[in-house]
Structure formats: C-alpha cells, structure tokens
Amino acid sequence: MIDHFLIATIYTALIVMLLSASTLFAFHKSGDRSRIILGVIISFSVVNYIPRLIKAMDGIFQGPVLSVPMLSLALFMILSYTIYPIEVISPGWTNRKRLLMLYTPVILILSFYGLTLLFGVEYKEYSSIIEMLPHFHDFNVAFRLFICFILCLPIFLIFYIPYTRKFNNTDRTWMIVYVISGIIDVMTYLLILSYHTKIISIIYFHFTMAITALRLYMELIYRIVDKNVTNEEIMLASRDEKNEILHNIIKDENENYHKESNLFIRLEKYMIDNQAWRNPNLSLGMLTEEMGTNRTSLTNEIHKYGIDSITTYINNYRISDFIFLLNKYNEMSIKEAFYICGYRSRTTAIRNFRTITGKTPTEYFGRNIMNLE
The missing domain is CATH 1.10.10.60 (Homeodomain-like)
Incomplete structure (x- = not known):
C-alpha cells in the first residue's frame, strides 16, 4: 500500500513541478528574468524526479549515499534557488562575475574533495546523517557534516543584496516569506538525509510541492499585486x-x-x-x-x-x-x-x-x- 502511495506522490510532485515550470515560461515578461530563472531551476527538479519515479515503479527504494559530490549537487541547487529572489529584489545584480562568485563554494568543495582523494583519504559510504554522527571525529565524516551545515546559509544572501532601488520588484515581507520557505525546504531535505524511510520520503515530496506552489504564487500574484515600496528610501529624480x-x-x-x-x-x-x-x-x-x-x-x-x-x-x-x-x-x-x-x-x-x-x-x-x- 505504501509503495503505491509513494509512486503516486512522486508522480504528483513531478506533474506539479512540470506545470509550475511551464506556467513560468508561458507568462514571463520581456526584460524580466526572474520567471525564466525560477522556471529553469524547477525544471532541474523535474529531471531529477524522473529517475526516482522509474525506480519506484520498479520497486526499487534506495537510500541516499552521502557522498561529497551528492552534497555538492544539493548545495548547487540551493544556491540556484537563491538566484531567483536575488533577481526579484535587485534585477540585473547577478551578472556573470557575481554568478561565478555565488557558485564558488561548490567549486571550492569539489576541488578540495579532489585533493583529498589524491592524498589517499577514503570516504566510507553512509546512508544517513544519523549513521555518520558517531564517527564525526573522522575527517571524511566531519567534512561531509560541514557541507550539511552550510546548506542553510545561502538563503540568507538575499538580505545582502541592495534593496532600496526604484526597480526592485517586491517588498520586505516577500523577502522574509521566501527566506522562511527556503529554510523549511532545506530542513526537510536534511530530514530525509537523516531518516530516509518511505514515510519521510512521502512527507518530503509533499513539502516540496507545497513550497513550489508557494513560490509560484509569490511570483505570479503576490509581488505584482501587493508591491509596497512607499516606505523605502528610493532615489527618484524630480x-x-x-x-x-x-x-x-x-x-x-x-x-x-x-x-x-x-x-x-x-x-x-x-x-x-x-x-x-x-x-x-x-x-x-x-x-x-x-x-x-x-x-x-x-x-x-x-x-x-x-x-x-x-x-x-x-x-x-x-x-x-x-x-x-x-x-x-x-x-x-x-x-x-x-x-x-x-x-x-x-x-x-x-x-x-x-x-x-x-x-x-x-x-x-x-x-x-x-x-x-
């Protein structure tokens, strides 16, 4: 019974992601990159969910292997989801140079990981954070736990981006809501890394669908209808x-x-x-x-x-x-x-x-x- 529920949940999540991305692409406005950016990022999730659905339909349920490349990919996705609110808050701020700087942590982690392999460091396979914790004193475990810790940090970057500009596209409330939703998203991901069971997986996919729907609402409705910048110090020419x-x-x-x-x-x-x-x-x-x-x-x-x-x-x-x-x-x-x-x-x-x-x-x-x- 639970296997069928898991398949139905992954399938529903896949459809929700696909429809969300398609809607963002269909309703993007000329000169506004935010919807395109969010649509592309959600499309990554669509690509990621397809093999999961195929495996679930074949009766295969594999727990994650907490490797450095897998955690680096997770950090890459979290950083990518940070690009979208940055573009909303300060359109055009993410030029090529800043985009490269934004992804620097991923580059540094993978580079350091490659060096450790050259020096003979062995990374034992673990399927959960709980399984790794008793071995936190080992370098290969401490390194991966450190990556898990920094997964929550990128979302706070949006408070660093200059906001008091005429062409910002939202208000402070929008920013706070997005940060909270981003933290919940990361915490649910860490939950599935800690306790990877079928029930936790189902909960994770439901949270993912809810957060995606919230982001779609925040992009298509909230920040356009309720843009409140009257109390901000904006330089306007007389x-x-x-x-x-x-x-x-x-x-x-x-x-x-x-x-x-x-x-x-x-x-x-x-x-x-x-x-x-x-x-x-x-x-x-x-x-x-x-x-x-x-x-x-x-x-x-x-x-x-x-x-x-x-x-x-x-x-x-x-x-x-x-x-x-x-x-x-x-x-x-x-x-x-x-x-x-x-x-x-x-x-x-x-x-x-x-x-x-x-x-x-x-x-x-x-x-x-x-x-x-």
Whole structure:
C-alpha cells in the first residue's frame, strides 16, 4: 500500500513541478528574468524526479549515499534557488562575475574533495546523517557534516543584496516569506538525509510541492499585486532633474530633431517620465512593447538621428544620469551612481562612460572619484 502511495506522490510532485515550470515560461515578461530563472531551476527538479519515479515503479527504494559530490549537487541547487529572489529584489545584480562568485563554494568543495582523494583519504559510504554522527571525529565524516551545515546559509544572501532601488520588484515581507520557505525546504531535505524511510520520503515530496506552489504564487500574484515600496528610501529624480538629464543628452544635437517624429517623441517621453534607463533589464523588446511598434521600425527611427543602436541610446541616458548624480551628490560613490543609473557591471559602465565622453570618470570630473567605492 505504501509503495503505491509513494509512486503516486512522486508522480504528483513531478506533474506539479512540470506545470509550475511551464506556467513560468508561458507568462514571463520581456526584460524580466526572474520567471525564466525560477522556471529553469524547477525544471532541474523535474529531471531529477524522473529517475526516482522509474525506480519506484520498479520497486526499487534506495537510500541516499552521502557522498561529497551528492552534497555538492544539493548545495548547487540551493544556491540556484537563491538566484531567483536575488533577481526579484535587485534585477540585473547577478551578472556573470557575481554568478561565478555565488557558485564558488561548490567549486571550492569539489576541488578540495579532489585533493583529498589524491592524498589517499577514503570516504566510507553512509546512508544517513544519523549513521555518520558517531564517527564525526573522522575527517571524511566531519567534512561531509560541514557541507550539511552550510546548506542553510545561502538563503540568507538575499538580505545582502541592495534593496532600496526604484526597480526592485517586491517588498520586505516577500523577502522574509521566501527566506522562511527556503529554510523549511532545506530542513526537510536534511530530514530525509537523516531518516530516509518511505514515510519521510512521502512527507518530503509533499513539502516540496507545497513550497513550489508557494513560490509560484509569490511570483505570479503576490509581488505584482501587493508591491509596497512607499516606505523605502528610493532615489527618484524630480521633474527639473529629469529635464536637466534630457538637456544633457540632446544639447549637442539638432534642437528640432524630435519634432520630426511622433514615434521618437513618444519614446523620449516614455524614457524621461519613467526613468526607464534605470531599469537594468531595459531592452529593445521592452521599448517596442511600450511604443506599440516593432523592432525594425524603432531601430530605423533612432538611426535617423545618428544613433547606431538601442544600446547606445540607453547608454546615453545612463551616462548623462551618472554625470548628473555625481555633480549633485558629492558624497555619492561611483559604484552607487552607476548602480542607480541601471548598470550592474562596473567595468561595462566605465567602458561606456569612456566611449561616450572620451574620458574616464576621474578625468571628466577633475577629481579622483575611483576610490569612492
């Protein structure tokens, strides 16, 4: 009886994961990576559950072997589930460099594990944490117990990510709920590593389904309907400041150029009214949706005014905004100013600054601002 219940539970969990991932892919919005990231991570679980279901249907019920590679894979998945809330809280923060840093613990653990094997360390097979505990004084056991201990830590990274930005996509309550759900998820996983029985496995799969459903709700409904950022300290430009930024952009252009095109007028108005360049995910696709046109028409439109690409167009706004911010706020760091303007890579921002102005920030401002990190 319990074998059939276990098969039905794994099958249900597989369907829930598959439908959740499909829903996230189907309802993702242009320029918003969070749903794609969460959908991909949930898809990993789908792939993981398929062999479990096949084994259960064949009457095979194997306990986990607590090897370093298996625990490293678990840490990899937990870190991956941390990328999603980071993208929600601070879109674009997870660039390639930070993504590599995020997965550094997995790389270090596997590298250290490889070295220990070279030095002849033997890792005895254990099927549960309870079975390992009496041998905690052995190095090979202590190492694995240490990995189990740090599994709970990655979820707290989301409190380190900068939050007080115009383009965050949620509120503090959302963050706390996600952290709590993440802790429960890890604790249930540690439970199954401690007591791997069929009953515990069934409980684990039910918790997994519930947490997945909660995350789906939090992504599709909660953070959109109940976004409360009114009490956060968000830097917004006033109307005069917006006009000054626009003036910096067009001062070297023909003053009458914008009168020739209704589409370009609407594009400029949208950019200024919404400070759209401060969205790190701003793209040609997002702008075409907002303008109600297509990529070719919008690209051709900006080409009329000597702008080679939409990327250049957006960067002109960001660099002008950056110059405005540092001129007005002397205490602001270059990192903070670039971040507010929509950049998530310091190297990219400085390169674009030099391309547009012909100077480095230090040369442009006549003072050393590079040390204000």
